[in-house]
Amino acid sequence: MNLLPALAFVLLGYLCGSLTPSIWITRLLKGVDVRDGGSGHATTTNTIRQAGFLPGLLVLTLDVA
Numbered sequence: 001m002n003l004l005p006a007l008a009f010v011l012l013g014y015l016c017g018s019l020t021p022s023i024w025i026t027r028l029l030k031g032v033d034v035r036d037g038g039s040g041h042a043t044t045t046n047t048i049r050q051a052g053f054l055p056g057l058l059v060l061t062l063d064v065a
Contacts, residue, residue, distance in 0.1 A: 026051045029051050030050060032050060034047055044056050044060045044063060
């Protein structure tokens with residue numbers, strides 16, 4: 001049994017889970033930090049408030065994935 005592919009998937013899953021899509025998306029699209037306005041949390045709802053519905057929908061999709 002080769003342990004390297006399993007370890008690579010665990011590492012990839014950890015890295016993907018540690019990224020916060022709402023921070024990245026609002027920073028790329030609007031140039032603002034989503035945590036600076038609204039509720040102050042990096043959530044889908046706050047992304048909708050800061051960047052609009054479509055970026056919020058993208059954040060929701062990435063959060064669920």
